[in-house]
Amino acid sequence: xxxxxxxxxxxxxxxxxxxxxxxxxxxxxxxxxxxxxxxxxxxxxxxxxxxxxxxxxxxxxxxxxxxxxxxxxxxxxxxxxxxxxxxxxxxxxxxxxxxxxxxxxxxxxxxxxxxxxxxxxxxxxxxxxxxxxxxxxxxxxxxxxxxxxxxxxxxxxxxxxxxxxxxxxxxxxxxxxxxxxxxxxxxxxxxxxxxxxxxxxxxxxxxxxxxxxxxxxxxxxxxxxxxxxxxxxxxxxxxxxxxxxxxxxxxxxxxxxxxxxxxxxxxxxxxxxxxxxxxxxxxxxxxxxxxxxxxxxxxxxxxxxxxxxxxxxxxxxxxxxxxxxxxxxxxxxxxxxxxxxxxxxxxxxxxxxxxxxxxxxxxxxxxxxxxxxxxxxxxxxxxxxxxxxxxxxxxxxxxxxxxxxxxxxx
Amino acid sequence: xxxxxxxxxxxxxxxxxxxxxxxxxxxxxxxxxxxxxxxxxxxxxxxxxxxxxxxxxxxxxxxxxxxxxxxxxxxxxxxxxxxxxxxxxxxxxxxxxxxxxxxxxxxxxxxxxxxxxxxxxxxxxxxxxxxxxxxxxxxxxxxxxxxxxxxxxxxxxxxxxxxxxxxxxxxxxxxxxxxxxxxxxxxxxxxxxxxxxxxxxxxxxxxxxxxxxxxxxxxxxxxxxxxxxxxxxxxxxxxxxxxxxxxxxxxxxxxxxxxxxxxxxxxxxxxxxxxxxxxxxxxxxxxxxxxxxxxxxxxxxxxxxxxxxxxxxxxxxxxxxxxxxxxxxxxxxxxxxxxxxxxxxxxxxxxxxxxxxxxxxxxxxxxxxxxxxxxxxxxxxxxxxxxxxxxxxxxxxxxxxxxxxxxxxxxxxxxxxxxxxxxxxxxxxxxxxxxxxxxxxxxxxxxxxxxxxxxxxxxxxxxxxxxxxxxxxxxxxxxxxxxxxxxx
Numbered sequence: 001x002x003x004x005x006x007x008x009x010x011x012x013x014x015x016x017x018x019x020x021x022x023x024x025x026x027x028x029x030x031x032x033x034x035x036x037x038x039x040x041x042x043x044x045x046x047x048x049x050x051x052x053x054x055x056x057x058x059x060x061x062x063x064x065x066x067x068x069x070x071x072x073x074x075x076x077x078x079x080x081x082x083x084x085x086x087x088x089x090x091x092x093x094x095x096x097x098x099x100x101x102x103x104x105x106x107x108x109x110x111x112x113x114x115x116x117x118x119x120x121x122x123x124x125x126x127x128x129x130x131x132x133x134x135x136x137x138x139x140x141x142x143x144x145x146x147x148x149x150x151x152x153x154x155x156x157x158x159x160x161x162x163x164x165x166x167x168x169x170x171x172x173x174x175x176x177x178x179x180x181x182x183x184x185x186x187x188x189x190x191x192x193x194x195x196x197x198x199x200x201x202x203x204x205x206x207x208x209x210x211x212x213x214x215x216x217x218x219x220x221x222x223x224x225x226x227x228x229x230x231x232x233x234x235x236x237x238x239x240x241x242x243x244x245x246x247x248x249x250x251x252x253x254x255x256x257x258x259x260x261x262x263x264x265x266x267x268x269x270x271x272x273x274x275x276x277x278x279x280x281x282x283x284x285x286x287x288x289x290x291x292x293x294x295x296x297x298x299x300x301x302x303x304x305x306x307x308x309x310x311x312x313x314x315x316x317x318x319x320x321x322x323x324x325x326x327x328x329x330x331x332x333x334x335x336x337x338x339x340x341x342x343x344x345x346x347x348x349x350x351x352x353x354x355x356x357x358x359x360x361x362x363x364x365x366x367x368x369x370x371x372x373x374x375x376x377x378x379x380x381x382x383x384x385x386x387x388x389x390x391x392x393x394x395x396x397x398x399x400x401x402x403x404x405x406x407x408x409x410x
Numbered sequence: 411x412x413x414x415x416x417x418x419x420x421x422x423x424x425x426x427x428x429x430x431x432x433x434x435x436x437x438x439x440x441x442x443x444x445x446x447x448x449x450x451x452x453x454x455x456x457x458x459x460x461x462x463x464x465x466x467x468x469x470x471x472x473x474x475x476x477x478x479x480x481x482x483x484x485x486x487x488x489x490x491x492x493x494x495x496x497x498x499x500x501x502x503x504x505x506x507x508x509x510x511x512x513x514x515x516x517x518x519x520x521x522x523x524x525x526x527x528x529x530x531x532x533x534x535x536x537x538x539x540x541x542x543x544x545x546x547x548x549x550x551x552x553x554x555x556x557x558x559x560x561x562x563x564x565x566x567x568x569x570x571x572x573x574x575x576x577x578x579x580x581x582x583x584x585x586x587x588x589x590x591x592x593x594x595x596x597x598x599x600x601x602x603x604x605x606x607x608x609x610x611x612x613x614x615x616x617x618x619x620x621x622x623x624x625x626x627x628x629x630x631x632x633x634x635x636x637x638x639x640x641x642x643x644x645x646x647x648x649x650x651x652x653x654x655x656x657x658x659x660x661x662x663x664x665x666x667x668x669x670x671x672x673x674x675x676x677x678x679x680x681x682x683x684x685x686x687x688x689x690x691x692x693x694x695x696x697x698x699x700x701x702x703x704x705x706x707x708x709x710x711x712x713x714x715x716x717x718x719x720x721x722x723x724x725x726x727x728x729x730x731x732x733x734x735x736x737x738x739x740x741x742x743x744x745x746x747x748x749x750x751x752x753x754x755x756x757x758x759x760x761x762x763x764x765x766x767x768x769x770x771x772x773x774x775x776x777x778x779x780x781x782x783x784x785x786x787x788x789x790x791x792x793x794x795x796x797x798x799x800x801x802x803x804x805x806x807x808x809x810x811x812x813x814x815x816x817x818x819x820x821x822x823x824x825x826x827x828x829x830x831x832x833x834x835x836x837x838x839x840x841x842x843x844x845x846x847x848x849x850x851x852x853x854x855x856x857x858x859x860x861x862x863x864x865x866x867x868x869x870x871x872x873x874x875x876x877x878x879x880x881x882x883x884x885x886x887x888x889x890x891x892x893x894x895x896x897x898x
Binding site for chain 1: 441442443444445451509510511512585586662663750751765878889
């Protein structure tokens with residue numbers, strides 16, 4: 001019978017796999033017990049391991065769940081029957097006998113109030129009397145909570161250990177605060193790095209507009225409106241992110257103003273895949289690249305030149321390239337600029353590079369291909385998927401209706 | 411039918427696909443006008459592109475073959491393939507677009523804040539992609555065998571090699587306009603022959619009398635209720651998890667555009683599926699001899715030449731072959747791009763070289779599977795892939811969007827359960843039905859029991875794991891469901 005043979009074969013395979021699994025498991029157990037070392041070594045390892053596992057839950061904003069998990073590890077560390085972790089004005093977690101919450105809170109209050117360890121004998125519990133030791137958690141000299149340990153009979157050893165654990169918890173809480181302030185600092189750095197509109201540009205634009213007021217008032221009016229649009233986008237305060245489409249629109253305004261000075265010497269080619277238009281990018285991250293190309297690539301070149309802006313769909317990434325056929329940059333200078341040296345020249349590139357690295361990690365920094373006289377190509381690659389970030393629209397506040405394709409009506 | 415037509419049509423479609431794959435963007439989007447450059451894709455274009463990527467060998471060849479073979483029972487397939495987009499419209503399209511995620515692994519990782527969930531989802535996406543490429547390659551093998559007389563492996567290898575090389579070289583990056591063009595090509599390639607054949611057959615006496623060709627016993631009422639329900643569950647819910655379709659929604663600028671796109675997809679697909687169905691009915695009346703499991707799928711390719719010998723028949727045949735190849739190429743390249751993207755991002759660090767390796771790997775594996783398995787009807791095998799998708803990704807996607815309580819462990823448990831059950835039913839089906847013939851329908855159409863079990867496991871494990879609910883759940887769900895305008 002072929003079916004029964006197949007079934008027998010399947011059963012055989014399963015049984016074989018099980019047997020192999022059991023042998024591997026047993027071997028592992030045997031090897032492990034030999035490699036673990038002496039009792040003292042094992043105790044050290046155990047304590048450090050518990051400490052590192054508990055530390056994870058003590059840093060940052062502690063929730064009830066975090067406190068509960070930390071309390072479990074603390075109880076194993078102390079070897080107490082019940083351990084309570086009471087954060088003033090925060091979560092309270094009891095691991096072990098949950099009925100001791102009120103006692104633990106009272107003892108914690110005392111410890112926090114006096115700033116000293118407390119010991120209380122013969123606390124009535126459902127499973128007979130127990131002793132309790134409480135130690136305050138002093139972070140930066142301020143009591144932020146307490147560790148309370150319950151055991152059948154509290155000896156000096158447990159009291160001291162509770163004190164040490166409370167001090168260790170305090171160190172973790174301080175570290176967590178340090179993490180938070182480091183994150184806040186990084187965010188401030190991004191804010192500070194946010195590209196600023198250059199004074200040169202304002203001066204040049206206003207001059208260019210002034211020169212048209214008598215000769216071509218209609219054009220002057222149009223340029224003033226472009227200037228208004230561009231500054232509204234650049235000066236906005238809310239939101240650190242935008243979309244490729246909005247950034248392109250601000251580049252359009254920017255280039256119209258520059259063209260008032262350059263005239264036909266400034267030519268532009270665009271090749272934008274519509275798939276990446278809605279990709280979220282840091283606010284003002286392409287415009288500085290274009291400005292760099294105009295200012296340092298084409299302005300110095302006789303007869304002007306061409307800027308090519310390409311946005312391509314690369315699967316999970318959007319790749320944006322800004323290229324000019326201007327005078328180029330000495331590669332060593334470019335490397336220095338990106339490394340953070342020589343401020344002043346090409347500050348826009350440095351700024352965009354720093355922000356991209358800050359937001360997406362070091363592998364997403366700018367790639368610059370250039371040489372003297374060979375033009376400059378600057379490339380950035382941004383992940384399409386950014387579920388945590390949404391582009392703050394320029395229109396969100398003013399409530400101006402956008403046309404169906406998202407373009408503003410002037 | 412002379413092999414020259416087959417060669418000419420296949421080479422022409424392959425060449426055109428490759429060329430516009432490489433140069434499409436340059437031709438369509440080089441401008442100096444910012445207004446033109448920042449114009450987003452209109453829902454019409456996007457919907458056509460989704461149709462272009464979605465309509466595969468199963469739609470183009472399989473449905474007509476299945477109707478020829480089984481009668482009106484086959485008509486459930488086009489209904490299910492289309493109505494899946496209704497589910498997408500109701501439950502997934504707009505929230506998924508608002509999430510800002512690009513792929514399903516991106517979505518599950520962001521929703522459940524867990525890397526483990528991302529890994530499991532990625533593995534499933536890769537498996538589903540591979541399973542879905544297999545019928546495309548088998549369809550290519552069949553087309554090449556019937557139209558040129560070459561051995562059938564040539565077709566699979568040619569399509570696989572072409573897709574792998576072009577995708578690895580950076581072309582055919584699912585450019586919206588290219589895929590949209592593919593949809594209209596496929597529609598024309600099947601609509602024109604059908605209309606021509608209907609005009610011609612007006613004067614020809616059918617081989618079978620209508621009562622014989624469409625016996626009452628093959629009517630919709632003759633179908634097993636369980637099988638039909640189960641098939642519908644698979645097709646309706648399976649569409650939600652297809653990786654190459656979902657990435658298309660990212661091209662929509664916002665949630666409402668995603669919804670409009672889905673509505674248009676529904677219309678376009680409804681129009682398209684009328685034609686393969688008509689092909690099947692014509693086949694039942696005029697070519698009943700083709701109704702054998704191996705050959706039925708070739709009906710669309712053979713019928714024009716039979717009913718209309720001569721130059722016109724040859725031209726129609728060339729058109730149909732071209733459409734079929736466009737279907738194989740566009741669907742498999744879309745799938746290979748998706749699968750290779752996931753593999754390179756999660757395993758190979760997201761480098762260009764990694765993507766190339768992944769592109770070759772993600773065509774080689776389905777090619778081996780295509781050789782190793784017996785083609786069992788294109789529409790049917792795609793139906794099984796839908797069942798697998800419906801029992802794995804669909805519960806996580808829907809619960810992730812609509813239920814606060816989902817946790818990472820629940821999602822993993824649900825996906826593992828769904829994958830094990832439906833995978834066992836698909837792979838071990840022959841073995842199990844041989845051992846217990848009574849459960850045959852349950853094994854052949856597993857979705858009706860695997861999907862509920864997967865959902866149940868997901869919900870129960872999530873409930874038991876309530877403490878680990880991700881912290882950002884409320885914020886994330888608010889983002890999914892609040893209209894963009896009110897977000898400020």
